Amino acid sequence: MMRAAVLLAPGRLSVVDDWPEPVCGPDQVIVEIRDVGICGTDLGVFNGSRTVPELPWIIGHEAHGQIVEVGADVPPARLGEHVAVEPNYPCRVCGPCRSSAPALCLDRGSLALNLPGLLAERVAVPARYAWTLPDGTSAEDAVCVEPLTVALAAIRRAGLTGTESCLVVGAGALGLLLVHALTGAGHPVAVLEPHAERLAQAVSLGATPAPAGTEFTVAFDTSGSAAGGAGALVQLAPAGRLVLVGVGQQPIPVDNRIVVRRGLTVLGSMIYDHPHDFPTTIDAITRDGLTPGVVVAATFPLDRAQQAFSTAPTRPGKSIITVTSGDVA
Structure with a gap:
């Protein structure tokens, strides 16, 4: 048996010490989880706005850890590797998967949504979704590999060239990661964010507050709000x-006069594509000096998982939960 944080009801987590150990399949590895990040998707599961298959339910999908067991079809040399877990498993047979768009998979397995999550001492994951991290990768950077991959996939799909000016709407953890990546690539970045502390964090990463009336070449809306999307458009x-x-939860009001008369393009960016986006992100951390852990603002032990989730919506930056201790870097 092992320890895990399980959702018992909307808004109520319990840390148990008798959760069943995972079983390692032939193409899987067992990862001893070190840290798990909290993002908006996790908060939706926590507060009940996103339903899960059953309760109790293990949540959390941004994680890193160490491989402690390998399946029969996995090279034994992978034992001991420090890995980041890619938590979305495309089916590889539906139309979008066959069209090289696995982020749009029609039958995707997603940890913490339709598959049990990662907020447990040990988890079984397919070996191909456990990505080896370079020696020396910090715990803070490692736990942020997944959300940084979301940010870099959005930047890739935007087709940025040169030093195009960028607007980032929303300075939650994802918005901050976009600011970090965009400024690192030499783009001037402005941020639209009503929360003073979050805006200050974005400014500390090289952004400027977005002045009213200024026009930008590319806008990234991370807020998901009707006001945020409409504000980016204008x-x-x-x-x-x-x-x-x-x-x-609410649709963005789109003024088609603005879209048509300015010749605008509206693009949706859904997570990232397997298998290339995760290793591209890990390379960017090594090659380009990105340090996504700069967005980590608070770390909680597993015993305080309830507090971590309850306070995350109002805390600037990313909250993470340490599940097991140990040096994996």
Whole structure:
């Protein structure tokens, strides 16, 4: 048996010490989880706005850890590797998967949504979704590999060239990661964020507050809010692109006069594509000096998982939960 944080009801987590150990399949590895990050998707599961197959349910999908067991079809040399877990498993047979768009898979397995999550001491994952991290990768950077992959996939799909000006709407953890990546690539970045502390974090990463009336070539909306998306749209220059990354509960009001007369493009960016986006992100951390762990603002032990989830919506930056201790870097 092992320890895990399980959702018992909307808004109520319990840390148990008798959760069943995972069984390692032939193409799987067992990962001893070190840290798990909290994002908006997890908060939706926690508060009940996103339903899960059953209760109790293990949540959390941003994680890193160490391989402690390998299946019969996995090279034994992988034992001991420090890995980041890719938590979305495309089916590889539906139309989008066959069309090289696995992020749009019609039958995707997603940890913490339709498959049990990662907020447990040990988990079984397919070996191909456990990505080896370079020696020396910090715990903070490792736990942020998955959300940084979401950010870099959005940037890739935006087709940025040169030093195009960018607007980031929303300075939650994903917005901050976009700021970090965009400024690191030399793009001037402005941020639209009503929360003063979150805006200050974005400024500390090289962004500027978005002045009213300024036009931008590309806007990334991470807020998922109707006001955020509409605010991004009106600040786009002619031939600009709006990249929608966040998903909210209300539709964005779109003024078709603005879209048509300015020749705008609206693009949805759904997570990332397997298998190339995760290793591309890990390379970017090594090659380009990205340090996604800069967005980590608070770390909680597993015993305080309830507090971590309850306070995350109002805390600037990312909250993470340490599940097991140990040096995996």
